[in-house]
Amino acid sequence: MHIVDIHPHVIATDHARYPLAPVGGKLSEWAARRPVTCEQLLAAMDEAGVAQAALVQASTAHGHDNRYSADCAAAHPDHNMPAFAIYWGATFKLLPRETPPGRGGPRVRGDAPRLGRP
Numbered sequence: 001m002h003i004v005d006i007h008p009h010v011i012a013t014d015h016a017r018y019p020l021a022p023v024g025g026k027l028s029e030w031a032a033r034r035p036v037t038c039e040q041l042l043a044a045m046d047e048a049g050v051a052q053a054a055l056v057q058a059s060t061a062h063g064h065d066n067r068y069s070a071d072c073a074a075a076h077p078d079h080n081m082p083a084f085a086i087y088w089g090a091t092f093k094l095l096p097r098e099t100p101p102g103r104g105g106p107r108v109r110g111d112a113p114r115l116g117r118p
Contacts, residue, residue, distance in 0.1 A: 003050045009058040011035035012068040021063035028060030035061065038072035042079060055082050 012018035073082040
């Protein structure tokens with residue numbers, strides 16, 4: 001059976017390269033207490049028999065900066081595919097050139113007032 005984890009988050013320990021800048025200005029409780037690096041996720045996947053993961057941007061740790069998820073996916077393309085959150089009005093980065101075509105895509109998210117909903 002081919003198992004895919006569709007919603008893991010990865011958080012870098014190298015905060016000089018991948019700074020913490022959580023949306024709302026406060027690191028989430030899970031990100032502070034149980035951060036998981038790319039390498040830790042891969043080890044847990046191997047242990048659990050998970051073949052692939054669709055990495056979801058950890059906005060409560062790295063804010064709108066998708067680089068760590070993108071770098072993790074690019075370094076391990078057989079295991080990871082990025083699913084990025086894109087926020088209107090924010091500066092964001094999309095898939096790096098190294099990511100193979102068809103190996104991920106944007107997740108679009110906006111707030112209700114800007115979408116014209118009550």
